[in-house]
Amino acid sequence: MTPVGQANQAAEPDFKIRSGKNDRLPGLKSALPKHVQVFGLFIQATDRVPDAKLLHAADITAGFLDNDRNGKPDNPTVNDELWNERAAIVMGYDERELERLHDRYGELFDNYTLQGLFATETLPNAGPHNPKSSEFDASIEEILHIITSVGYAGVYPKVFGERRGTELANAMDIARGGYFRTVPSRYPADAWYSYDDRTCDYGCQVTEYVYWALTSLLDGQDFKNRGGDIEHEWKLNTPEKLRAKDKAVVKILTNAEYRLPTRLPDGKYRQKRKQAAVRLNIIPDENRFTLNTELPVGSTAIVETTHDLLSWSLARRVPDDTALLKFPIEARMGQAQFFRLRFGD
Numbered sequence: 001m002t003p004v005g006q007a008n009q010a011a012e013p014d015f016k017i018r019s020g021k022n023d024r025l026p027g028l029k030s031a032l033p034k035h036v037q038v039f040g041l042f043i044q045a046t047d048r049v050p051d052a053k054l055l056h057a058a059d060i061t062a063g064f065l066d067n068d069r070n071g072k073p074d075n076p077t078v079n080d081e082l083w084n085e086r087a088a089i090v091m092g093y094d095e096r097e098l099e100r101l102h103d104r105y106g107e108l109f110d111n112y113t114l115q116g117l118f119a120t121e122t123l124p125n126a127g128p129h130n131p132k133s134s135e136f137d138a139s140i141e142e143i144l145h146i147i148t149s150v151g152y153a154g155v156y157p158k159v160f161g162e163r164r165g166t167e168l169a170n171a172m173d174i175a176r177g178g179y180f181r182t183v184p185s186r187y188p189a190d191a192w193y194s195y196d197d198r199t200c201d202y203g204c205q206v207t208e209y210v211y212w213a214l215t216s217l218l219d220g221q222d223f224k225n226r227g228g229d230i231e232h233e234w235k236l237n238t239p240e241k242l243r244a245k246d247k248a249v250v251k252i253l254t255n256a257e258y259r260l261p262t263r264l265p266d267g268k269y270r271q272k273r274k275q276a277a278v279r280l281n282i283i284p285d286e287n288r289f290t291l292n293t294e295l296p297v298g299s300t301a302i303v304e305t306t307h308d309l310l311s312w313s314l315a316r317r318v319p320d321d322t323a324l325l326k327f328p329i330e331a332r333m334g335q336a337q338f339f340r341l342r343f344g345d
Helices: 051-065 076-084 095-109 139-155 167-176 202-217 226-230 239-245 247-253 269-277
Strands: 034-038 041-045 087-092 113-118 281-284 288-294 301-306 313-318 324-330 338-343
Touching: 034 051, 041 051, 041 076, 051 087, 051 139, 051 269, 076 139, 087 095, 087 139, 095 113, 113 139, 139 202, 167 202, 167 247, 202 239, 202 247, 239 247, 301 324, 313 324, 324 338
Parallel strands: 041 087, 087 113
Antiparallel strands: 034 041, 281 288, 288 324, 301 313, 301 338
16 A cells, blocks of 8 residues: 555545555544545545455545546535545445444544445445446445535535525425425325435435435436335436426536536546546657657556557556656558557556
């Protein structure tokens, strides 16, 4: 793992797992000794959390905050709010491990704004990423919760605030079939949002509602068996159903002022960010060409060549710390040459 480092909240994430004290959240060191920073949000994890799952959670976070994958947060003000509130996703192996940590370090945890996530529910190969799976990757839900309940509610309190009378809460009251300060014994028959967890107060209900609405709008709740699995709580699991029935929330979520995500994170931010970042420049010389390109931070890449587009061979292995690749190519008359730049995982 990479030694402790600290970037500001606008720096492009490098997806390096750092160990030791996080200067921004120093009280979490003992309980959660490794972390990844994604813009203004940290993902802190116990040693039992597999690195692959920690990095997947970081990737999903980046997909929400930088939905257009240009290396910058889409809504800098929301990102700053997460940073200022010292927000973090705390990952334990399972619910039992996080409960034990809370019992032991609860007073320290209270100094920060935290959202729990279990490695056992972080499933990169489940739905909605894999439409053939009937399991669900809960990192989508838990990470979105902290972004909306801390970031958006903090920046736009009259719209996303989690209290009665905000635009989002008013839309939720329509979806629930009326205003209910606590969970009713029975929801009206025409309600399409009917969360029945009695430990979830009114503000919590708003958090859950915007999660259901946004992920459905982005087509993240329509995969194998999902509609039936969630209909006791949420009935509008497709973009078409949501747009037809819940026009109030769609109006909020599609308002360009808020710069909310327009596509669901797919766990491939790192891969697609690298692809989007590369621009090849060809500089001609008398008897050769030079390929020039800037490489994204932390890239692992190789240059391959072929004459027939069928069989590729290694032309150069690019060192990890290369920021600017310069690759000379000897010109050969009468012979086609093709080159490609490939990134590792």
